[in-house]
Amino acid sequence: MDELTREFLLESYENLDRLDQEFVKLEAEPGNLELLKSIFRTIHTIKGTCGFLGFSKLETLAHAGENLLSMLRDGHLALNSEITTALLAMVDAVREMLGSIDTVGNEGERDDHALVETLARLLKPPVAIKEETPPAKTEEAAKSTEVQPEANIGEILIKRGAAKVIDVYDAVQQQEQGDPRRVGEILVEKGAVKPQELVEALNLQQQARAGGTSDSTIRVEVSQLDRLMNRVGELVLLRNQILQFSNSSEDSGLLATSQRLNLITTELQEGVMKTRMQPIGNIWSKFPRTVRDVAMSCGKTVRIEMEGKETELDKTIIEAIKDPLTHIVRNSVDHGIETPEKRLAAGKPVEGLLSLRAYHEGGQVNIEISDDGAGLDLEKIRKKAVEKGAITAEQSARMTEREAANLIFLPGLSTAEKVTNVSGRGVGMDVVRTNIDKIGGSVDVQSKLGAGSTVRMKIPLTLAIIPALIVTNRGDRYAIPQISLLELVRLEAGEAQKRIESVQGAPVYRLRGRLLPLVYLDRELRPGARVDTAKGPAAVNIVVLQADERQFGLVVDEINDSEEIVVKPLGKQLKGIKSFAGSTIMGDGKVALILDVLGLAQSANVVGGSREHALAKEAGAASQGAQKRTMLLLQCGAEGRMAMELSLVARLEEFKPELIEKAGDQLVVQYRGEIMPLIQIADVLHLAKCESQGKEAGKTQVVVYSEDGRSVGLVVDRILDIVEESFVQQQPAKREGLFGSAVIQQKVTDLLDVHSLIRNAIPGFFDGQPLSQER
Amino acid sequence: MADAQQFCTFFIDEQFFAVPVQQVQEVIRYQEMTSVPLVPPVIRGLINLRGQIVVAFDLRRRLGYPDRPEDQKPMNVVVRADGETVSFLVDEIGDVIEVEETLAEQPPETLRAEMRELVSGVYKLNQGLLLVLDTERTVNGKEISHARP
Numbered sequence: 001m002d003e004l005t006r007e008f009l010l011e012s013y014e015n016l017d018r019l020d021q022e023f024v025k026l027e028a029e030p031g032n033l034e035l036l037k038s039i040f041r042t043i044h045t046i047k048g049t050c051g052f053l054g055f056s057k058l059e060t061l062a063h064a065g066e067n068l069l070s071m072l073r074d075g076h077l078a079l080n081s082e083i084t085t086a087l088l089a090m091v092d093a094v095r096e097m098l099g100s101i102d103t104v105g106n107e108g109e110r111d112d113h114a115l116v117e118t119l120a121r122l123l124k125p126p127v128a129i130k131e132e133t134p135p136a137k138t139e140e141a142a143k144s145t146e147v148q149p150e151a152n153i154g155e156i157l158i159k160r161g162a163a164k165v166i167d168v169y170d171a172v173q174q175q176e177q178g179d180p181r182r183v184g185e186i187l188v189e190k191g192a193v194k195p196q197e198l199v200e201a202l203n204l205q206q207q208a209r210a211g212g213t214s215d216s217t218i219r220v221e222v223s224q225l226d227r228l229m230n231r232v233g234e235l236v237l238l239r240n241q242i243l244q245f246s247n248s249s250e251d252s253g254l255l256a257t258s259q260r261l262n263l264i265t266t267e268l269q270e271g272v273m274k275t276r277m278q279p280i281g282n283i284w285s286k287f288p289r290t291v292r293d294v295a296m297s298c299g300k301t302v303r304i305e306m307e308g309k310e311t312e313l314d315k316t317i318i319e320a321i322k323d324p325l326t327h328i329v330r331n332s333v334d335h336g337i338e339t340p341e342k343r344l345a346a347g348k349p350v351e352g353l354l355s356l357r358a359y360h361e362g363g364q365v366n367i368e369i370s371d372d373g374a375g376l377d378l379e380k381i382r383k384k385a386v387e388k389g390a391i392t393a394e395q396s397a398r399m400t401e402r403e404a405a406n407l408i409f410l411p412g413l414s415t416a417e418k419v420t421n422v423s424g425r426g427v428g429m430d431v432v433r434t435n436i437d438k439i440g441g442s443v444d445v446q447s448k449l450g451a452g453s454t455v456r457m458k459i460p461l462t463l464a465i466i467p468a469l470i471v472t473n474r475g476d477r478y479a480i481p482q483i484s485l486l487e488l489v490r491l492e493a494g495e496a497q498k499r500i501e502s503v504q505g506a507p508v509y510r511l512r513g514r515l516l517p518l519v520y521l522d523r524e525l526r527p528g529a530r531v532d533t534a535k536g537p538a539a540v541n542i543v544v545l546q547a548d549e550r551q552f553g554l555v556v557d558e559i560n561d562s563e564e565i566v567v568k569p570l571g572k573q574l575k576g577i578k579s580f581a582g583s584t585i586m587g588d589g590k591v592a593l594i595l596d597v598l599g600l601a602q603s604a605n606v607v608g609g610s611r612e613h614a615l616a617k618e619a620g621a622a623s624q625g626a627q628k629r630t631m632l633l634l635q636c637g638a639e640g641r642m643a644m645e646l647s648l649v650a651r652l653e654e655f656k657p658e659l660i661e662k663a664g665d666q667l668v669v670q671y672r673g674e675i676m677p678l679i680q681i682a683d684v685l686h687l688a689k690c691e692s693q694g695k696e697a698g699k700t701q702v703v704v705y706s707e708d709g710r711s712v713g714l715v716v717d718r719i720l721d722i723v724e725e726s727f728v729q730q731q732p733a734k735r736e737g738l739f740g741s742a743v744i745q746q747k748v749t750d751l752l753d754v755h756s757l758i759r760n761a762i763p764g765f766f767d768g769q770p771l772s773q774e775r
Numbered sequence: 776m777a778d779a780q781q782f783c784t785f786f787i788d789e790q791f792f793a794v795p796v797q798q799v800q801e802v803i804r805y806q807e808m809t810s811v812p813l814v815p816p817v818i819r820g821l822i823n824l825r826g827q828i829v830v831a832f833d834l835r836r837r838l839g840y841p842d843r844p845e846d847q848k849p850m851n852v853v854v855r856a857d858g859e860t861v862s863f864l865v866d867e868i869g870d871v872i873e874v875e876e877t878l879a880e881q882p883p884e885t886l887r888a889e890m891r892e893l894v895s896g897v898y899k900l901n902q903g904l905l906l907v908l909d910t911e912r913t914v915n916g917k918e919i920s921h922a923r924p
Contacts, residue, residue, distance in 0.1 A: 234826045476810060525812035571830040571859055573914065577813050583821055583828045591809040591821040591828050 008049050009102055010219065015042045016098070019091050020289035023084055027292070030079040040069040046094060057107045058097050064119040065090040071123055085296070086118050088289070153184050156201045157193060167192035222315060225276055232265075232272045233566035236465060239265040240563065240587035269465065273314070280358045280367070281309030283322045287329050291354060294333040300340065301351045302333050308358035313365055317459060320439045321367070324432040328369050328455050329354065331428065336373035336453055346450065348372065364441075364483075365461060370454040376447035378404040385410065405447045409433040440483075468565045468594065470586070471543060472558035473521045477592040479565050479584055480543060484597040486551060488559055489542040496540040498654075498699075503721050509542060509553055513652055515722050516544065518553045519604040521595075524579060547601035554600070563587070567594065578603055629727075631744060632703070633720035634752075637687030643744055644752040646722060650706035653713070654699040666762075669702070669713060678702065678713040679761045681752070685737055705754060712758055712765060721745070736760060778876035782907060784869030785852055788840045791869065791905050793898075798854045798910050802868050805848035806831075822862055824853065831862040837913060839889045856910035863913070874898050874905065882906070892916070 019042055026035045047062035065087060071077040093112055100108035154172060157163035171186040179186060184202065187193040239262055246258035288304050295302040313321075337343075337352030344350060357368040382396040385407045396404070411430035436443045440460045447453035460466075460483065468479040489511065491499055500509050500518065507518040542553040565584040574580065578599030586592050631643040653671070660669050660678065667678040681687075702713040727742040737760060739751040758765050782793035783802065808820030808831055819833045831851065835843055843849065849864035882894045895909040 237826065476812075527813075568828050571828075571861065572857070573818060573830050573861075574811060574814060577811075579813060580811075585823050585826065585828065589823055590807060591823050593809070593811065593821075 005053060005101065008053060009098055012046050012049075012094075012098055015046065016091055016095050017285060018042070020088070021285055023088055023091070024288040024292050026079060027081070027084050033073070036069065036073045040066065040073050043069055055097070055101065055107055057110070057112065058094065058101075061090060061093055061097075061112050061116060064116045065094075068119050068122055077123070081296070083122050086115070086122055088293075089115055090119060153182075153198075153201055154187075156204055157184075157187070157197065160197070160201060160204075162197035162201060163187055163193045220275075225272075225315070228272055229276060232269050233465060235265055236269055236564060236566055237585045237587075241589060244587040273465075276315045277312040278315055278318050279310045279312050280318065280365070281306070283318060283325060284309055284356055286326070287356065290326060290329055291333050294330050295337075295352075298334060298339070300333065300337055302337055303351050303353050305353060305355040306357075307355065311358040311360060311365055313459065314461060317439055317461075320435060321441075321457070321459060324435045324443075324457075325367070325369070327428050327432055329356075332369060332371040332373065332453075332455075336371035336375075338374050342374070346374075360461075365459045367457040367459060368454055370452060372452040375449040375451055375453050376405050376408065376445070377449065378447070381405070381407050402446065405445050405453070408445060409443070440481075465564055465566050467562060468584075469543065469562045470560040470592070471521070471541075471554075471556040472560060473525060473556055477560065477586060477590075478521070478556075479563075479592055479594045480545070480554075480597065481581070481594065482562060484545045484547060486544040486546050489544060489553065490559075491540040491542070493539050496538070500540065501719070507555075508721075510652065510719075511544065511553070513649070513722075514551075515719075516542075516551060516553045517606050518542065518555055519600065519606060520555045521600075522555075522557070524600060524604055545597050545601070547598045547606065550601065550606060552601055552604075552606040565592075565594070630722065630724045632722055633744065633749065634681075634703070634716040635718040635720055636685065636716050637682035640682065640685065640687045641720070641747060641749045642681070642716070642752050643723075643742070643749045644703070644754055648705055648754050649703055650711065651704040652719060653702045653704055655702060656699055660700060667715075671704075671711065671713070674711065676704070676711045676713050677762055677765075678715050679757065680715045681757070682715075682717065684757060684761055685735065705758065707766070710765070712762060714754070714757070779873045780876065781871060781873050782905070783852065783871050784905065785850070785863075785865040786867040786869060787834050787838060787865055788843075791900075791903055792834070792865070793869075793872075793905050793907050794852065794854055794863070794910055795907070796871055798856065800853040800855055800860060803851045803853065806851055806862075819864055822851065824860070824862070827860065829853065829860050829862050831864050832914060833864045834908075834913075835864070835866075837889075838893065839887055854910050856914045859914070861914055872900075872905075874900070 019039060022035050022039050026032060026039070029035070043062055043066045047059055047066055050058040050062065068077070068083065068087065072079055072083070077083070093110065093115055097107045097110060100106065100110075154163070154168035158165055158168055167187060167190065168183065171183045171190070171192070174186055175181070175183060181189075184193070184198045188195050188198055242258050243262060246254050249255065284306055287306075291302050291304045332354055333352070337354070338346065338348075340350045343352065353372045355368075355370050357366075357370070359366055378401055382391075382399065382404050385391045386393050386396050388410075390407070390410050391399075399407075408429045409432070433443055436457055436459070441458050443455065443457045445453060445455045467482040469482055469485055470477050470479055472478075489509070491509075500507055502508065503515070507520070508515045509518055510516070541556050541559045543556060543559065544551060544553050563586075565586075567582045568584055570577075570580060570582055579596055580593050581596035581599070582594040584592055584594055630646040632646045632649055634642040634644065636642050655669050660667055662668065663675060663677075667680065668675045669678055670676075701716050701719055703716060703719075705712050705714060723745060725744055727744050737753055737757040739753045741748055741750050743749070755766070781796040783796045783799045784791060784793040786792065803824075806822045806824075808822055810820045811818060817832055817836045819831045819836075822829050822831050833842075833849070835841070843866060847866065849866065850868050852863040852865055852868070854861060854863060878898045878900065879896045880899065882891050882897050884891075886894065890906075893908055893913050894906045895912075896907045898905040898907065
């Protein structure tokens with residue numbers, strides 16, 4: 001393809017994109033002559049150029065469109081939706097032909113006779129035009145926009161009648177004589193121009209200049225930018241290596257130079273990244289047209305609102321989210337927004353509203369697509385999911401609303417009553433999620449029946465270079481993307497053995513009262529290998545990570561620095577391993593693997609085997625209607641499995657047996673300058689004593705309850721877990737101190753009545769009777 | 776010479792092997808490797824090849840030979856196979872030789888199964904037999920694609 005044709009294609013594509021928007025806008029304001037003119041010019045240019053290049057089919061079609069447009073422009077015809085549809089069809093046809101020229105070099109085998117005829121037929125007005133375009137508008141438009149790019153502020157002011165020629169002349173003279181101020185400033189200070197007028201004039205000047213920027217931008221091939229990005233990636237790696245060398249060197253010159261290299265590399269990296277950034281508006285700009293087409297085809301009227309068009313994302317990410325976004329937008333219009341009749345009946349405005357919102361937040365971009373439609377019918381979704389066998393009826397009954405709403409991301413679920421060509425075939429939302437997952441984003445839907453739904457996406461800014469924490473396992477380094485990192489915890493050798501407990505064999509750590517499941521990196525990477533327990537006490541490094549809204553601690557040998565790493569894909573042979581997300585080259589030139597936090601969590605069963613599984617599991621734990629409660633699970637006595645509301649727990653403490661003293665008959669312990677009475681739950685409830693009560697760990701586990709500054713300690717045998725579940729109390733209380741029993745985590749659990757327990761054991765506790773002299 | 780092919784030759788446990796020279800990107804000395812957990816033993820690790828990360832396949836393990844002694848460092852034959860750049864770890868590098876097609880024969884039936892699967896042809900040379908490897912099959916197959924979970 002020759003240069004000329006390529007240039008023509010590029011230019012035409014851009015123009016066509018703009019046309020789509022302009023047509024939709026034109027429909028809203030049919031009298032806008034400026035828009036019509038602009039559309040006419042675009043089509044005219046295309047027609048002219050393709051005549052020149054010998055694309056006759058394209059020329060004929062564009063010509064027919066141009067004729068119709070000129071009638072509209074001159075006010076001989078009024079725009080109606082039939083004309084708009086025909087013109088849009090023409091734009092589509094032109095686009096298709098351009099595509100064909102792009103790929104095979106000719107216009108293709110299209111037959112556009114019908115379309116050309118339609119366009120010609122529409123030329124004859126069915127009825128006489130009554131509505132003339134108001135001439136005043138034309139004049140006004142001319143006044144405000146016809147500013148030459150090279151116009152100076154004085155000229156603009158004079159043209160707008162805001163300043164007198166003589167004043168401007170004086171001001172310019174003054175400036176030439178050495179006044180450093182600008183002409184506008186001088187005029188305002190002299191009182192010759194109102195500041196307000198000046199601001200408007202300056203805006204106009206800016207617009208005019210912006211319109212004339214054709215010289216200050218150039219087109220660059222994306223592949224060129226990609227190569228550049230790769231090179232910068234390598235430079236970043238080299239920089240890291242140099243920094244490592246220079247840090248171990250005494251040479252101050254080398255240090256200074258490498259610092260400078262560091263700085264410049266960072267700037268260069270940012271600069272190149274920036275060239276790859278595109279405003280999300282680039283893909284949004286197609287949506288007004290999409291929305292219009294979909295709305296028309298299902299007899300709805302929908303307005304689209306956009307906020308944060310200028311939010312920038314990496315080109316590759318923009319590409320990756322384009323289809324998912326389009327799908328959601330179509331879905332929202334097709335299924336979300338109701339027909340006008342239904343909307344009226346529901347007391348809503350006839351016109352539906354679809355709003356798009358994008359904004360930066362914490363190194364990520366959030367994109368929200370909301371509609372004010374009917375919202376998701378959760379009952380229907382549940383039913384459908386059960387029908388399809390995606391979840392069981394029991395799970396469905398236990399799901400929270402939000403979980404049920406997110407079922408739409410399961411494959412094969414569509415609640416559309418009829419399958420349209422737009423959507424409803426049950427493919428789509430799962431693909432949306434897969435695509436968003438692929439680029440490391442997440443997607444979530446929230447909905448309110450009758451009020452609409454919102455799909456929310458979180459998207460990373462860029463994929464190429466990410467900050468990561470470097471950890472070591474058996475001498476090998478691994479990178480953990482910083483985005484999943486919450487905090488780092490280090491347990492010293494002596495402490496580690498005490499603080500890491502186990503719940504049915506699974507190691508956990510109490511992080512500020514919450515049980516954090518622990519995953520040993522070594523065991524995950526070398527399954528089957530024997531764990532050398534003989535290693536003796538060593539410090540434990542825990543990297544607290546977040547995966548799929550769950551936290552877990554990754555135990556690693558060593559935590560090194562955090563570093564900017566360049567993500568390189570894994571070879572085909574390694575792609576199947578869930579635990580790795582990619583590879584990178586470290587400062588010393590060696591290769592390190594990037595851990596896939598979610599994959600790691602899944603293979604360690606911290607989150608379910610797959611998301612769906614996780615969802616189902618979550619759902620299985622939730623029960624209908626009941627609110628979720630956070631419970632502390634305890635073991636009291638040999639077999640007593642107890643639960644108490646976590647909100648009643650002030651602290652979890654451990655005391656060495658020798659610290660426990662007796663005050664009269666009461667077991668007490670010195671705690672924060674107080675004497676805290678202890679209640680042995682097992683004793684109070686007459687439970688069988690646990691054989692190894694507290695002995696293995698050599699300490700007594702105490703749940704501290706506080707009220708009015710007084711504390712009491714409940715002695716238990718083990719803290720089992722903290723769970724967030726909704727459950728139904730099933731059995732009435734068998735004895736004092738218990739509310740009854742319930743099934744928590746598939747096990748029968750007694751619910752502790754903490755208040756009555758304390759009242760029984762220490763009768764005066766709630767009456768404010770002093771328990772210790774110190775108070 | 777009509778119908779001659781060029782091969783990049785190398786040795787594995789004294790046996791003479793080769794791959795078609797067009798598929799070879801370069802031959803380099805021993806490189807430090809980063810081992811990859813959870814993969815079949817055939818994959819020895821990852822090599823940084825001037826900024827490009829390539830997977831290193833141990834041909835001894837792939838062809839069913841015993842591991843090379845600890846003190847013997849393997850050499851890298853970097854090949855393009857199945858759309859990717861990978862490295863074959865071999866004992867020693869030989870010459871690039873030109874061989875007439877007429878010397879080619881089908882691999883003998885008596886060859887060990889794992890070998891027969893990967894050897895696309897045998898050339899009868901004066902200095903012995905030359906086994907030509909099918910690079911594509913070498914980097915695929917059930918020993919490799921089914922990475923252990």
